[in-house]
Amino acid sequence: MRVMGVDPGLTRCGLGAVDGRPGAPLTLVAVGVVRTGADEELGARLVGIEAGIERWLDDVRPDAVAVERVFSQHNVRTVMGTAQAAGIAVLCAARRGLPVALHTPSEVKAAITGSGTADKKQIGAMVTRLLRLSEMPKPADAADALALAICHVWRGGAQHRLAAALAKARGKDLKP
């Protein structure tokens, strides 16, 4: 299963793809960031993020996309842009009919390090070890995107099936 992780942001949107399945070694496919300028208008930045993610989806051809779930408790100054970049990642994946999962930062940390409160350095170290890389992927947004993808390989499949079943059950309850 090939998963592309997205650590959303307007200034740096981290992207990382891995091949893997639960219980087997993981392989790095690609890692990087899409950047947009803080002096650009919001519209131009969102168009840049969309174009970057589309290019990645064309190149990487993932089976699923994992996006960090953004909370409004985050840095208030940047949270709206982060939410909008995340929305565009979800939109791009959904337009292609790809399954999309949202994982919270603490779900990712717990999956990768065993602790929901691990710091960025610990995440980077575990991503480097799990993918048998010679050095830590940089910047941190790129490492975080790989952590999201690994988290999804390990827990995403089951979570996605659960969410679909819950949505179906909710739909049944709501309809007469």
Next chain:
Amino acid sequence: MRVMGVDPGLTRCGLGAVDGRPGAPLTLVAVGVVRTGADEELGARLVGIEAGIERWLDDVRPDAVAVERVFSQHNVRTVMGTAQAAGIAVLCAARRGLPVALHTPSEVKAAITGSGTADKKQIGAMVTRLLRLSEMPKPADAADALALAICHVWRGGAQHRLAAALAKARGKDLKP
């Protein structure tokens, strides 16, 4: 000048277009909402919002798009979806090269009613009067989208030129 206003939301995204220029009577072009189901997955909802806005842009052919600026102080439960719907409206407009302006709710209220703290009913009443309609547009999201478009006709042009000049000046300061 034809302006399309967007009152962003996942459940109901208000859309309204008017023709006008400062100091002249306004004309209603179109008003309505794009709806997505609360039981749908986020990806499907964002694809639905994008398709609805694209259809409107094709039909209405606006010269500019005005979107409500979303703050994280809003209802925490829905603010992320609102920010993502707003991001998609900005993206759709920017992809077509249309100028996009963001207006805050209090800017819109002040422009339409003279008071930044006017309630929904007062906004609806003024929109109805300014566009010489026989009844108030419903739901409130549709009336709010028209209020955004009217606000932009009256103050948007000048604001857009100011923002562009400021961005240019900022860019100059930052570069060596």
